[in-house]
Amino acid sequence: MNKTKWVLIFLLPVQWLSIHLIKNQSLWIEQIYSQKVYPLLFKLQRFFFSALPFSFGDLAYGLAGVYIIWSLIQLLKRKLKARTLIVNTIAVASLLSLCFHLLWGLNYYRIPLNEKLNYNLEYNEDQLEETLKSIIESTNNLHQSLTPYDSVAVQIPYSKTEIKEQLQSNFHFKLADFKTQPYLKNSLWNTVLSYMGFAGYLNPLTLESQVNRKIPKLNYITTAAHEMAHQLGIASESEANFIAYYSCAFHSDPFIQFSGYSFALRYCYSELYKANPEKAKNQLLRLRPGVLKNFQQLSDFWKKFQNPFEPYFKKGYDSYLKANGQPKGILSYNAMVGMVVAHTLEGELAPE
Template identity: 45%
Template sequence: MKFSVLKRIHFIVIIFLQLQLIFLYIVRQNPLLVEKYYSNAFYPYFFNIYKSLLNNISFSIGDFLYLFIATYLIISFLKIIKGGFNFKYIITKILSIISIIIFIFYSSWGLNYFRLPLNKKLGYNINYTEKEIENTLNILIKNSNHLHEILTNNDSLAVKVPYNKAKIASLIENGFNFDLEKYDAKPYLKNSMLSTPLSYMGYAGYLNPFTLEAQINSKVPKLNYIFTAAHEMAHQLGVASESEANFIAFYTCIKNLDPFIQFSGYVFALNYCYNELIKVNPLVANKEIKNLNFGIKENFRELSQFWKSYQNPIEPILKKGFDSYLKVNGQTHGIKSYDEMTSLIIAYLQKRI
């Protein structure tokens, strides 16, 4: 009797999975509806409820959730081995779990992947010429050099952020300002308890889509910490696109009153623009980068050394998995979508030249 009821529940959940896939196909085609009714109406209200429940808890509930899921999967696998291989039951159970996860994921945060693109809302032309990339890189180098000299009084020294990471988080939370668009919520940040695994996976942070906590890898260097914190907070406000979250991180950092926060915004944007120009014209890119202060290059070397110290054979496999996840959710260039912030930065700066 019990097995029969369970079987019926699994059947209903699997039917629901098919209905969800049809629904997701429809909403993909209607970004204006997603923008109006989900991203700007339901999501801010939903997020503020979660924030009121979780913000005052110092540790990450999301990390515990992932540990619980991992433990559950291991125990389930061991039970399958011990109890014999019932193919039909296993497939049914897996599909049931997938159905539940998809429902929670897309209802709590994931539908933001299908909202109206930021460039359309801001009226930005995201097509650009080689000369525009070069001009943008030049602007970013000049601003980075200017801030660097203010912060170090020596163009050969790397910038050392004097704040602890709790202070950095507070500065970004309180100064988070994307006034190009209105958000009916205020973000917040938590250090991940899984920072060491995240380092080996090659991730500086992540948004937990089930608890809506912006998680950051507490081990990353402070300049990386600043930009990542702003990036994950943008996700927390409902900006799912990686390129858009990067652009908002850049914007809110350079608008911050603190020069160290501003510096992080400029140098990370500079790095993305340099990488874009080097694909198009390596000679011009390398000529421009010679104008960058030696001390800033030292900052980049420190960041590179940090990530190299955690390199391992599993990281590329995990990155491929994340790449596939992004592509499934409408980011056609997958993990390369991060680099597409360049088009938004160029459009933003061109409007101000």
């Protein structure tokens, strides 16, 4: 048996113990890894992968899938011993875990963005309602400037390639200093992602930000911004969502601004509805009907891809998030509302 495999197997529990010991050292991770080591790693990865016209990470995932299927076939044909397959699997899992944490995963344990911005994530119902009211006003104003009819959905006039170029060239988040410039790629597995219920993802091994090219443009904009935030070393889903909202809402282009505000609107409305359905419904009455049509378009898209397996993919992703320091799992996305409320209460309510 190859000694390297046994070394990797031995390293797996060592890795778990090491992560357990350092995950509470957020200041060290922030200052050494996230601020110094990670930017260098990303620049190196960008040098190798950004010029490729396709997602290398997606290609690697596809080849890995083929290899897994081949291994299972060989096992069924008894050409591959079960013991060998188990040893290989554990060794590969150890290697992937090591690469994951060294290349990107340690960012899960950095200082939370709200602490760096001095944002209090606690808010009451009235503050949430005022925030929603402000966001509805901004969304309505943008909708009115982009279409003459209040009952017509906003149509993004740009191609997805143009959207990608705009976001890459003008990624705006003045609240924090990022030392790297993000970039985007369209996924090779758009249909697969759609059936899994995913709009995009960051490959933590190649650090490529993938966006599902099938999704509606309104969704494409904020998804792209969200994945670029991950690429900048923001691992938390709530923080990536907040940066997506901010970078879009304060972008120079009004269509991208509309995408940002309508994105935050959906989350804030959802949280207010949980607390007080009547207040949430009353606020929704203030929204121009055309904006609701934009939301309906997003809903209609995802309904087309609903399938019995989607909940299992979401459950797996939920477990992944919980295993990486996000105890709310997939509900972590909604936690961005606390940051939106805190930011809104500071008084920066409209695009600059």
